[in-house]
Amino acid sequence: MILTVTLNTALDITYRVRSLRPHASHRVSEVTERPGGKGVNVARVLAALGHEVTVTGFTGGATGRVVQERLASVPGVVDALVPITGATRRTIAVVDDRSGDTTQLNEPGPTVTPTEWSAFQEAYEDLLPAAAAAVALCGSLPPGVPVGAYAGLVRTARSAGIPVLLDTSGEPLRRGVAARPDIIKPNADELAELTGSHEPLRATQDARRRGARAVVTSLGAEGLLAASPEGRWRAAPPTLVRGNPTGAGDSAVAGLLSGLVEHLPWPDRLARATALSAATVQAPVAGEFDRGVYEEWLGRVTVTGEVSAA
Amino acid sequence: MILTVTLNTALDITYRVRSLRPHASHRVSEVTERPGGKGVNVARVLAALGHEVTVTGFTGGATGRVVQERLASVPGVVDALVPITGATRRTIAVVDDRSGDTTQLNEPGPTVTPTEWSAFQEAYEDLLPAAAAAVALCGSLPPGVPVGAYAGLVRTARSAGIPVLLDTSGEPLRRGVAARPDIIKPNADELAELTGSHEPLRATQDARRRGARAVVTSLGAEGLLAASPEGRWRAAPPTLVRGNPTGAGDSAVAGLLSGLVEHLPWPDRLARATALSAATVQAPVAGEFDRGVYEEWLGRVTVTGEVSAA
Numbered sequence A, B: 001m002i003l004t005v006t007l008n009t010a011l012d013i014t015y016r017v018r019s020l021r022p023h024a025s026h027r028v029s030e031v032t033e034r035p036g037g038k039g040v041n042v043a044r045v046l047a048a049l050g051h052e053v054t055v056t057g058f059t060g061g062a063t064g065r066v067v068q069e070r071l072a073s074v075p076g077v078v079d080a081l082v083p084i085t086g087a088t089r090r091t092i093a094v095v096d097d098r099s100g101d102t103t104q105l106n107e108p109g110p111t112v113t114p115t116e117w118s119a120f121q122e123a124y125e126d127l128l129p130a131a132a133a134a135v136a137l138c139g140s141l142p143p144g145v146p147v148g149a150y151a152g153l154v155r156t157a158r159s160a161g162i163p164v165l166l167d168t169s170g171e172p173l174r175r176g177v178a179a180r181p182d183i184i185k186p187n188a189d190e191l192a193e194l195t196g197s198h199e200p201l202r203a204t205q206d207a208r209r210r211g212a213r214a215v216v217t218s219l220g221a222e223g224l225l226a227a228s229p230e231g232r233w234r235a236a237p238p239t240l241v242r243g244n245p246t247g248a249g250d251s252a253v254a255g256l257l258s259g260l261v262e263h264l265p266w267p268d269r270l271a272r273a274t275a276l277s278a279a280t281v282q283a284p285v286a287g288e289f290d291r292g293v294y295e296e297w298l299g300r301v302t303v304t305g306e307v308s309a310a
Helices: A038-048 A061-071 A113-129 A150-159 A170-176 A187-197 A200-209 A248-261 A266-281 A290-300 B038-048 B061-071 B112-126 B147-160 B170-178 B188-195 B200-209 B248-261 B266-281 B291-298
Strands: A002-006 A010-017 A025-027 A030-036 A055-058 A077-079 A089-096 A102-106 A132-139 A164-167 A214-218 A224-228 A232-236 A302-307 B002-006 B010-017 B025-027 B032-037 B053-057 B078-079 B089-096 B102-104 B132-140 B164-167 B214-218 B224-230 B231-236 B301-305
Touching: A002 A038, A002 A248, A002 B078, A025 B078, A030 A061, A038 A055, A038 A077, A038 A132, A038 A248, A055 A061, A055 A113, A061 A077, A061 B061, A077 B053, A113 A150, A113 B038, A132 A150, A132 A248, A150 A164, A150 A170, A164 A170, A164 A248, A170 A187, A187 A200, A187 A214, A200 A214, A200 A224, A214 A248, A214 A266, A224 A266, A232 A266, A248 A266, A266 A302, B002 B038, B002 B248, B010 B061, B032 B038, B032 B061, B038 B078, B038 B132, B038 B248, B053 B112, B061 B078, B112 B147, B132 B147, B132 B231, B132 B248, B147 B164, B147 B170, B164 B170, B164 B248, B170 B188, B188 B200, B188 B214, B200 B214, B200 B224, B214 B248, B214 B266, B224 B266, B231 B266, B248 B266, B266 B291, B266 B301
Parallel strands: A002 A055, A002 A132, A010 A089, A025 B102, A055 A077, A102 B025, A132 A164, B002 B053, B002 B132, B010 B089, B053 B078, B132 B164
Antiparallel strands: A010 A030, A089 A102, A214 A224, A224 A232, A232 A302, B010 B032, B089 B102, B214 B224, B224 B231, B231 B301
């Protein structure tokens, strides 16, 4: 069992319109809805890879009910969301039929009370023994949750002896790294913000010195860069991938986590994460991955690097 | 008791953003939600005027549940919505903080099955005896409902001896008018589409010849034009009103209906409809009316016209 934490769960709604024009009225031709937030996306990919996953975080209001109803229909995913008074946020992606471009509208999400945050921490501690394989802490913090939240959740997992991956940004990442997570997975911008360096190789090394055991940096269409005590690698897809990058980072996290709990060597984990990420960019539905593309590309990802001296 | 029919109910969501830019990501600073669809808006204003109102139409899915939860908290409004399998639609109004302009995104709404349409017609017939005072048929038809739907509902109400107001457009209006409703309330564009004439005075008379007993045409900020067997009138607000016209037409319908069931003479009905409409345009929240403005303006609306020879 793997546990994913999404403190800022969402209902992700996609609208298709002919062409979005400010201050005009638009008829939406197609509406799709699915449970979202980064940890929920990671869980969906892990489940599709055959792993049992428990999802926790917060749920509230009518939108929270919809998120839970939809999660209940995803095989392999167990809902352990913690109820709160505020309403779960919606995100709306308005896709232009003409250009394929997306306009994003993100609701602020509920404010979590101190009592609700305490209840979550208790639930998390209770879930950890069952989620013996690994924990992923994903996404931004909702209002009301302290900025050091992830640092605390990292420490709790480490005390329980469970490997923990942290995928967030800004100050929550900075504080979380200091608590020594097993893996962080920033993109180049998030890594630059953390380390002050815009040179990914140097910044990846620097992030390890700040406390992360392993750092996997997403270089977008160019693949992944990884530094761990076992070595340093670069993983690249066979060709430059075009498409919608929504969810590509979450698929990479799922690839890394599944590789970790299956005890794969780092190059195999990185190949899986890169192929899943590329298969997500190429999928027709934002955030889904194309299994055919994934299986075809898995053997064609190039991983180069050096293993550390033991 | 007054009955309002909204076949295309909605949850009206308003988002505030700093400035909507296509293909960018936006943080929504404020979210407001309320039950919508024209007949629901009419019912809310009637209830605020002290009338008992029953709301019918369709409700379905998670959004329908939210609409019903919210309706339950409106004093004076009774929920008699008919359940369907499809999900009630959402409308999203994105308001620019900078310009105050609104971008509208309207979901298509559920398709109503023939069985569901039959169930609605039965429910409507059952509700009519209790709604002895008046019926309002409001808004567009959802997919699956036959284009002659309003014509049938007008006939049913007339057979029961209950006065019926029809507020729709296009072919449903054309067919509905032929069934001889007591009042129709088109705006100038809808009236021109119905009659082929862009001259409101002539078109209003023409619409009466097509079957409507009384025609009240909205001239936007310039007020209302009315033609009935009792006479012809023009009602104008004291000054040109600036603001958000959302819901102004629905407030006018509520003014006309409440005046009808209170047996007010036509000039008083028109003054009320005009003052309510202006008070809606001036209200800070779209679709609400400002009671202070309404009460102040009620006595200052100018109604000019001629009474027909008996």
